[in-house]
Amino acid sequence: MSGSYNIHNFGAMIGDRVRRVAFERAMSEVITERTTVLDLGAGTGWFALHALALGAKRVVAVERLPAIRHLHALAEGHPRRDRLQIVEGDSSELDEEFDLIVSDLRGSTPFFGDHFTVAADARRRLLATDGVMMPQHDKVHVALVENQGWWRRQVEPWLDAPPVDHRVLIEQITSTPARISVSTAQLRSTAGSAIALDYAELDELAERRTHSGHAELRGRSGTAHGVAVWFSTVLINGVGFDNGPARTDPTYGRTLLPFTTPLEVAEGETIDVRIDVRRHGGSWLWQWSATAEHGNRQGASLPDPSTSGSGSSPARAAAPGIMGR
Amino acid sequence: MNGTRYQRNPEAFSRTLPSGEAVILHPDSDEYLGLNEVGAVIWAQLDRPTTLEALISVVAEAFPDASESARHDVERFVDDLNQRNLTRAVQPTS
Numbered sequence: 234m235s236g237s238y239n240i241h242n243f244g245a246m247i248g249d250r251v252r253r254v255a256f257e258r259a260m261s262e263v264i265t266e267r268t269t270v271l272d273l274g275a276g277t278g279w280f281a282l283h284a285l286a287l288g289a290k291r292v293v294a295v296e297r298l299p300a301i302r303h304l305h306a307l308a309e310g311h312p313r314r315d316r317l318q319i320v321e322g323d324s325s326e327l328d329e330e331f332d333l334i335v336s337d338l339r340g341s342t343p344f345f346g347d348h349f350t351v352a353a354d355a356r357r358r359l360l361a362t363d364g365v366m367m368p369q370h371d372k373v374h375v376a377l378v379e380n381q382g383w384w385r386r387q388v389e390p391w392l393d394a395p396p397v398d399h400r401v402l403i404e405q406i407t408s409t410p411a412r413i414s415v416s417t418a419q420l421r422s423t424a425g426s427a428i429a430l431d432y433a434e435l436d437e438l439a440e441r442r443t444h445s446g447h448a449e450l451r452g453r454s455g456t457a458h459g460v461a462v463w464f465s466t467v468l469i470n471g472v473g474f475d476n477g478p479a480r481t482d483p484t485y486g487r488t489l490l491p492f493t494t495p496l497e498v499a500e501g502e503t504i505d506v507r508i509d510v511r512r513h514g515g516s517w518l519w520q521w522s523a524t525a526e527h528g529n530r531q532g533a534s535l536p537d538p539s540t541s542g543s544g545s546s547p548a549r550a551a552a553p554g555i556m557g558r
Numbered sequence: 559m560n561g562t563r564y565q566r567n568p569e570a571f572s573r574t575l576p577s578g579e580a581v582i583l584h585p586d587s588d589e590y591l592g593l594n595e596v597g598a599v600i601w602a603q604l605d606r607p608t609t610l611e612a613l614i615s616v617v618a619e620a621f622p623d624a625s626e627s628a629r630h631d632v633e634r635f636v637d638d639l640n641q642r643n644l645t646r647a648v649q650p651t652s
Binding site: 286401404408442443445450511513514517520522531532533535536553554555 | 564568571572573575576581583585588590592593594595596597599600605617631632635638639642
């Protein structure tokens with residue numbers, strides 16, 4: 234669940250009208266002709282250009298990826314071009330304070346790359362006293378979801394494929410979070426907020442290795458193939474957006490945490506969904522469980538060392554034992 | 559350890575493998591650890607607060623041919639998990 238963006242992804246983000254309008258509105262409520270603005274992780278610099286259009290006093294766009302080079306051409310001839318500084322590099326190299334730091338360093342969830350670390354450093358060193366950091370809060374939402382299309386494409390081919398039992402492949406596929414589309418009609422439970430992220434506490438978020446939470450949901454009759462995950466955000470008070478199933482294909486997509494076998498859900502039953510998200514190197518690992526009255530499912534995005542080449546299978550022993558890998 | 563209930567450290571991510579074994583990502587060291595099938599059966603029970611007696615019963619049921627030292631083996635295994643910060647003793651809920 235990590236990666237990087239290119240201009241195609243940045244284009245899709247700008248094309249997400251709900252997202253764009255929310256950022257436009259939030260920025261317009263903060264920026265005046267006295268405001269200095271940092272566009273953190275600027276991509277092709279859309280936030281920076283919008284800040285210029287709103288008359289910001291000074292704008293710095295910083296981005297590690299080469300996509301930022303396009304901003305030189307995009308800003309050429311702009312009547313306020315002299316107020317814009319373009320930095321291809323890391324925000325840790327900057328050393329000045331800004332009244333507004335605006336960023337969107339998330340993937341399909343806020344747990345993406347070094348989002349928290351980069352944002353925490355910027356907040357600590359680069360945000361002026363009484364400055365505004367945007368976004369301010371995210372919530373991670375979960376619901377059970379039926380996704381026959383994903384199941385048919387990814388799992389069913391292996392269910393009846395003699396001459397061998399392909400269970401090992403199914404286990405691996407269903408241990409891997411997938412990006413899916415979700416509509417409200419596909420939900421097999423109510424939705425609930427499992428994890429709240431307060432970006433006023435970015436230092437603490439960046440320090441924490443594991444982010445955990447759960448939501449108590451009510452079942453909707455049907456077959457669930459996993460837990461769907463998405464997020465909502467508050468940019469500033471009263472302005473935000475969400476990527477929930479009620480929206481048609483938001484740019485962020487949604488994440489499916491799959492079950493190895495589908496879970497039959499009864500109408501109205503209580504289901505406790507727990508998720509844990511853990512930093513591991515430069516990526517994030519997920520662990521999930523759904524505990525219902527008539528069954529439970531769990532999974533984790535850990536590799537099987539016997540097939541991933543990271544170690545040998547532990548010896549079979551009569552007594553319980555732990556072996557390092 | 560009698561009467562004490564044990565539960566997984568929620569930061570110890572784990573997964574049961576098709577072989578019946580399990581893999582755990584250590585919460586502190588980021589090292590992968592493997593559990594054999596007997597250990598994996600015990601680990602599965604530890605997703606909720608569980609007593610040693612309950613664990614011994616589960617092992618005896620799952621592995622009828624387990625040796626007479628099963629009780630001692632389970633105690634030693636849980637002690638090992640605790641020392642590695644993979645499980646912890648939990649207070650009973652009132």
